[in-house]
Amino acid sequence: MQGLIQVAGIIDQAEADMIVEEGADWLGFALRLPAKNEDLSEADAAAIVEAIQPKNKGVIITYLTDAAEIKEFCAQIGVDAIQLHGDVTPAELGRLRSIAPDLYVLKSLVVKSDNIDELARIVEDSAEWVDMFITDTFNPATGAKGATGLVHDWGISAELVNLSPRPLMLAGGLNPENVAEAIDQVRPAAVDAHTGLEGPDRRKDRLKVRKFVRESRLAFARIAGDTGQVRAS
Numbered sequence: 206m207q208g209l210i211q212v213a214g215i216i217d218q219a220e221a222d223m224i225v226e227e228g229a230d231w232l233g234f235a236l237r238l239p240a241k242n243e244d245l246s247e248a249d250a251a252a253i254v255e256a257i258q259p260k261n262k263g264v265i266i267t268y269l270t271d272a273a274e275i276k277e278f279c280a281q282i283g284v285d286a287i288q289l290h291g292d293v294t295p296a297e298l299g300r301l302r303s304i305a306p307d308l309y310v311l312k313s314l315v316v317k318s319d320n321i322d323e324l325a326r327i328v329e330d331s332a333e334w335v336d337m338f339i340t341d342t343f344n345p346a347t348g349a350k351g352a353t354g355l356v357h358d359w360g361i362s363a364e365l366v367n368l369s370p371r372p373l374m375l376a377g378g379l380n381p382e383n384v385a386e387a388i389d390q391v392r393p394a395a396v397d398a399h400t401g402l403e404g405p406d407r408r409k410d411r412l413k414v415r416k417f418v419r420e421s422r423l424a425f426a427r428i429a430g431d432t433g434q435v436r437a438s
């Protein structure tokens with residue numbers, strides 16, 4: 206899986222349709238968050254997922270940590286991919302794999318200024334149960350671990366790409382202007398953006414999504430040319 210583009214924080218069907226039209230691959234739905242500040246209802250998310258699949262994949266982005274609850278929630282929404290942003294233990298990830306072997310699991314690695322050793326340990330302990338890691342940015346001012354709109358030190362993500370046996374999705378403050386440089390520096394398998402694609406009304410802006418997809422595809426093709434990799438999705 207190389208050269209994948211995800212857009213996160215879907216609000217409604219019209220926004221999902223626009224993102225699909227502009228060529229993104231996966232759409233992320235932030236649900237069951239600790240602050241209960243979801244942008245859409247679970248029923249609306251399920252209806253959108255039904256409309257976009259199977260051509261595009263719907264991904265639940267959540268802080269759930271219990272394997273049984275995660276499995277049941279994915280079935281409720283109708284997705285076969287989950288992005289786990291909470292502190293899920295390797296044991297629970299193993300349990301999730303055993304009760305939902307076909308579920309595609311993305312595990313977040315929340316990047317701070319000084320935690321590369323901790324992140325490397327998470328990769329080592331949990332890679333067996335994870336399909337893809339996603340690096341995202343910690344905001345020390347608010348404690349937020351996702352949708353912060355902040356970039357982190359891409360050198361840390363590049364290091365994690367090198368040491369992880371699983372592919373890595375790069376996220377955190379990506380936008381149409383910086384995504385090409387980010388891909389060149391980090392060489393991830395995938396990219397993901399939320400707030401950097403929004404307009405002043407906090408909805409995704411079609412022109413920003415278009416440029417983000419175009420710049421990402423060009424950069425992925427460039428690094429595939431360097432390495433001989435071919436886009437598989």
Ligand SMILES: O=C(O)c1ccccc1N[C@@H]1O[C@H](COP(=O)(O)O)[C@@H](O)[C@H]1O
Nearest residue numbers: 213235351352354377378397398399400
């Ligand atoms: O998308 C959300 O609303 C969200 C909520 C809680 C945790 C993570 C969330 N999204 C993830 O954060 C990254 C980065 O966001 P941004 O581009 O910096 O705004 C986003 O791509 C989602 O994967």
